[in-house]
Structure formats: C-alpha cells, structure tokens
Amino acid sequence: MKKLLQNYMDSFSGLSKEVWWLALITLINRTGAMVIPFLSLYLTDSLCFSLEQVGWIMTSYGLGSLFGAWLGGKLSDLIGYYKIILTSLFLTGISFIIIQYFTSFWSICISFFILIAIADTARPAFFVALSAYSKPENKTRSLTFIRLAINLGFAMGPALGGIIIATIGYQGLFWVDGITCIIAGLIMIKTLHPKVAKVLDKEKVIENPISPYKDTTYIIFLIALALFGFIFVQYFSTIPLYYKEVHLLSEKTIGLILALNGALIFVCEMPLIAYLEKTKFTQVQSVMNGFILTGISFILLLVSPWFGILIIGMVIATLGEMIAFPFGNAFALKRSKKGRQGAYMGLYSMSFSLAHIFGHNTGMQLIESYGYDNGWIFMGVLALIGSVLLVIVRKREHNEKSIPRA
Known part of the structure; x- marks a missing residue:
C-alpha cells in the first residue's frame, strides 16, 4: 500500500x-x-x-x-x-x-x-x-x-x-x-x-509557420479525434437513457455508475500516464488504443443483459478516455510546433465542439429510429473508422520523420 x-x-x-x-x-x-x-x-x-x-x-x-x-x-x-x-x-x-x-x-x-x-x-x-x-x-x-x-x-x-x-x-x-x-x-x-x-518550453516554433489547415496529417488526426469525441459523449446522453429504459435502473444507481468515471480518473490517470510514457507506444498509438477500448465498451453492451456488464463497460470506456485524451492533447501540442500554436490548438478545441454539437443529438435520433443495439453497433463502426484514420496518421508521421532535411 x-x-x-x-x-x-x-x-x-x-x-x-x-x-x-x-x-x-x-x-x-x-x-x-x-x-x-x-x-x-x-x-x-x-x-x-x-x-x-x-x-x-x-x-x-x-x-x-x-x-x-x-x-x-x-x-x-x-x-x-x-x-x-x-x-x-x-x-x-x-x-x-x-x-x-x-x-x-x-x-x-x-x-x-x-x-x-x-x-x-x-x-x-x-x-x-x-x-x-x-x-x-x-x-x-x-x-x-x-x-x-x-x-x-x-x-x-x-x-x-x-x-x-x-x-x-x-x-x-x-x-x-x-x-x-x-x-x-x-x-x-x-x-x-x-x-x-518562467517559460520552461525549450522547443522552438519553426521560423516559417504553416497553417494547420494545410497540415494534412493534423487534419486527419482531428477528424479521428472528433469521431472519438462523438462516441464518448454518448456516455453522458444516450447511455444514461439506456441504463434507465433498458436496464430499469434508478437515477441514484445511474449517478453512481457515472460517478465511477470521475473516481477512476482521479485515482488512476496520473499513474497510468506516467507508466505509459515509459513504454514504446507513440502518442498516436496510445490514442488509437484508447479509441479501440472505448469502441469495445459499446460492443460489450450487446453481449449480455447482465448488470455487471454496465460496470465493466464504464471501466473500459474510462480507461480509453484516460489514454486517448492526454496523448491526443500532447500530439496536438507537439504538432503545433510546426506552425501557429494558437491556430493549431484552436482547431483542436473546435474538433470537440463539433463532437458536442452533433454527438448528443445524432445519438438520440439514432436510438429513437433504430434502437439501442443498432446504435451501439454504429458506435463500434465509428471506432473502427477512427482507428483506421489514426493508422494513416501514424504512417504519415513516420514518413515525415524519414524525409531528410536540407
């Protein structure tokens, strides 16, 4: 202890x-x-x-x-x-x-x-x-x-x-x-x-900064991150409804399950990130791992009507969040060194604003028209698409590093 x-x-x-x-x-x-x-x-x-x-x-x-x-x-x-x-x-x-x-x-x-x-x-x-x-x-x-x-x-x-x-x-x-x-x-x-x-950052922004809109690798990364945000916000809109309407849980029980997310983050996130930084995973690979875990948390809901699967799903989704968000932030900050930092991080913030604008409403419409199970399958497919986009980002980043500089 x-x-x-x-x-x-x-x-x-x-x-x-x-x-x-x-x-x-x-x-x-x-x-x-x-x-x-x-x-x-x-x-x-x-x-x-x-x-x-x-x-x-x-x-x-x-x-x-x-x-x-x-x-x-x-x-x-x-x-x-x-x-x-x-x-x-x-x-x-x-x-x-x-x-x-x-x-x-x-x-x-x-x-x-x-x-x-x-x-x-x-x-x-x-x-x-x-x-x-x-x-x-x-x-x-x-x-x-x-x-x-x-x-x-x-x-x-x-x-x-x-x-x-x-x-x-x-x-x-x-x-x-x-x-x-x-x-x-x-x-x-x-x-x-x-x-x-004191300004402690010793990394210098390049002299001829580029616009983030011209950084194709970064744009693909933000599209993937917007998809991740789209999926994750379901845990604060459609998932509570699923708990109540399908599993017939009380508001108190729903609140306790949602509170598990914050409790796990408070206790586990800092040590987890400190550990993962020592591994061989790149920032993009870590975001991909978090994305996959969150997608799995939705697919698990199709496996069994057992109450415990809700707890397991929340734990896995929280683990995905704890991995994806910090390393996603770090990748965006690192990428911003190629150009105008404010513009880069502004575009990064906008990707999550879009997720909030469209994620909640689309998720509601989806379950209303096609039911919860089809909604969770759709979220799993989006996680797969996002992971493929991150594979592309990883390959592009690798190719950029291998190009010799003049």
Missing part, C-alpha cells in the same frame, strides 16, 4: 510550479461553472421554456463554443495566451452575472452564444500556456494534471450547485460562477504574470 501511494505521488513529481498554479486556476474556474449542469433545469423550471426551445438554446451554446475556440486560437497567436486567458476569465465572470437578467427566448439564445464564445476563447490559450510552462518531457503528465483539475472541478461543481439552488435559488449560481471566474483571473495576475512566471 505504501509503495502504491509513493508511486502515485511520484507521478506528480517534476511538474513546474506554474503548472500547479494553472491547475488551481482551472479547478476554481471549473468548480465555479456550476450553471452548466443545471442549465436545462433552469431553462424549463425557472424560465418555463419548452424542450424544443431548450434544444435551440443548447445549439446556440454549442455554436458559441465552436466560434470561441476558433477566435481564441487566432487571438492567442496575435496577442499571446496570457492576455487571452485573463481577458476571458474577467469577461466570462461579468457575463455570468449579467446573463441572469435575460429571460426571453431570443435574448437567452444570443446571450449564451456570447457567454460561451467568450469563455471558450481561453481553451486554446490554456493549451499554449501549458506548453510554455512545461518542460518537453513533462508535457503529457502536465496535460493529464490539468485534466485532473477539470474533472475534480466538474465533480465538485454540481454538488455545490445543488446546495446553492436549494438555499439561494438559481440566481445564486450565476453570481457564484461570475465571482469564481474573476477570482481565478486575480490569482492568475498574482502567480502567472509574464514578469513572474
């Missing part, structure tokens, strides 16, 4: 203090984003919108995320990651406080589009900042550490949000979300100001 604990602690060693501060800022920001899990309830219970109207509001939310990721990538290259993150945190905080006073359908659509666009301009900038504050050999673990902070924040946020709704009401969520964003910005000024923080 003592050795396991020591190995767990060792997986955090070597990370710079700047990465720890960035993780704290991320934790505060994500814990504060407690409006999001309760958004559909707020819109239906408090503002009395129909489900159709809520669907369009969520679409405007997704489109705002897509636009914000693109804009954040562009601006990070123009004025730098620090200014973008700081501006985003403060403006997001103010926007959260103001948005509670909009109550009509169109004003909500427009205001949520603007809110998430402002918030998500920081996503590419966070990746660039993380690259700057990490030594090359620590990048994947640093990315994993930030993911840990994000997952911990998302776990704490809904619990605190439920307490706030019960004691203060929905308006309290907006005030707390806004204030926590501003607090995160103030901490950033104090700890990560360019005059204080």
Whole structure:
C-alpha cells in the first residue's frame, strides 16, 4: 500500500510550479461553472421554456463554443495566451452575472452564444500556456494534471450547485460562477504574470509557420479525434437513457455508475500516464488504443443483459478516455510546433465542439429510429473508422520523420 501511494505521488513529481498554479486556476474556474449542469433545469423550471426551445438554446451554446475556440486560437497567436486567458476569465465572470437578467427566448439564445464564445476563447490559450510552462518531457503528465483539475472541478461543481439552488435559488449560481471566474483571473495576475512566471518550453516554433489547415496529417488526426469525441459523449446522453429504459435502473444507481468515471480518473490517470510514457507506444498509438477500448465498451453492451456488464463497460470506456485524451492533447501540442500554436490548438478545441454539437443529438435520433443495439453497433463502426484514420496518421508521421532535411 505504501509503495502504491509513493508511486502515485511520484507521478506528480517534476511538474513546474506554474503548472500547479494553472491547475488551481482551472479547478476554481471549473468548480465555479456550476450553471452548466443545471442549465436545462433552469431553462424549463425557472424560465418555463419548452424542450424544443431548450434544444435551440443548447445549439446556440454549442455554436458559441465552436466560434470561441476558433477566435481564441487566432487571438492567442496575435496577442499571446496570457492576455487571452485573463481577458476571458474577467469577461466570462461579468457575463455570468449579467446573463441572469435575460429571460426571453431570443435574448437567452444570443446571450449564451456570447457567454460561451467568450469563455471558450481561453481553451486554446490554456493549451499554449501549458506548453510554455512545461518542460518537453513533462508535457503529457502536465496535460493529464490539468485534466485532473477539470474533472475534480466538474465533480465538485454540481454538488455545490445543488446546495446553492436549494438555499439561494438559481440566481445564486450565476453570481457564484461570475465571482469564481474573476477570482481565478486575480490569482492568475498574482502567480502567472509574464514578469513572474518562467517559460520552461525549450522547443522552438519553426521560423516559417504553416497553417494547420494545410497540415494534412493534423487534419486527419482531428477528424479521428472528433469521431472519438462523438462516441464518448454518448456516455453522458444516450447511455444514461439506456441504463434507465433498458436496464430499469434508478437515477441514484445511474449517478453512481457515472460517478465511477470521475473516481477512476482521479485515482488512476496520473499513474497510468506516467507508466505509459515509459513504454514504446507513440502518442498516436496510445490514442488509437484508447479509441479501440472505448469502441469495445459499446460492443460489450450487446453481449449480455447482465448488470455487471454496465460496470465493466464504464471501466473500459474510462480507461480509453484516460489514454486517448492526454496523448491526443500532447500530439496536438507537439504538432503545433510546426506552425501557429494558437491556430493549431484552436482547431483542436473546435474538433470537440463539433463532437458536442452533433454527438448528443445524432445519438438520440439514432436510438429513437433504430434502437439501442443498432446504435451501439454504429458506435463500434465509428471506432473502427477512427482507428483506421489514426493508422494513416501514424504512417504519415513516420514518413515525415524519414524525409531528410536540407
């Protein structure tokens, strides 16, 4: 037991203090984003919108995320990651406080589009900042550490949000979300100001950067990653419905199974990534392995009606997530050295925005028209297609390395 604990602690060693501060800022920001899990309830219970109207509001939310990721990538290259993150945190905080006073359908659509666009301009900038504050050999673990902070924040946020709704009401969520964003910005000024923080990245961006849109290998990689995101978001939309309608599970049991995902990530992800970094798997191969595991988790649901298969499926899907996301992030950061880092990471963030825009709705339509079993087969096929795309990426990357440089 003592050795396991020591190995767990060792997986955090070597990370710079700047990465720890960035993780704290991320934790505060994500814990504060407690409006999001309760958004559909707020819109239906408090503002009395129909489900159709809520669907369009969520679409405007997704489109705002897509636009914000693109804009954040562009601006990070123009004025730098620090200014973008700081501006985003403060403006997001103010926007959260103001948005509670909009109550009509169109004003909500427009205001949520603007809110998430402002918030998500920081996503590419966070990746660039993380690259700057990490030594090359620590990048994947640093990315994993930030993911840990994000997952911990998302776990704490809904619990605190439920307490706030019960004691203060929905308006309290907006005030707390806004204030926590501003607090995160103030901490950033104090700890990560360019005059204080050290830039540890010794890898240099090439002098004649290329556009990510012209990097065919990167585009193929992002298509594969978007397919992975499309599949994985089913665990937060169609899978809970499957648990309830097919296996007749209660909301409490469903919540416990979903909570297993966050618990496994918190306990296992850092040591797992530290171990995998020592193996001979490349970053692309690791993403492929994660993709395959997630696909298998859906196929398992076709094997048996046994309750335990749901637990096994969640564990395998979480294992796939823990492998694919950190190494996918690391590959994108490494690839961004070929060109404009902000634009590269902006496009990377956009691939997941697309997965959220289309994944939830398409998954719902699929199971409605063809049933759950055919839906899971479709997800397995997408995993296979994504894996083939990653094989192509691996071959192209190998060929690039073998071309002699002038």
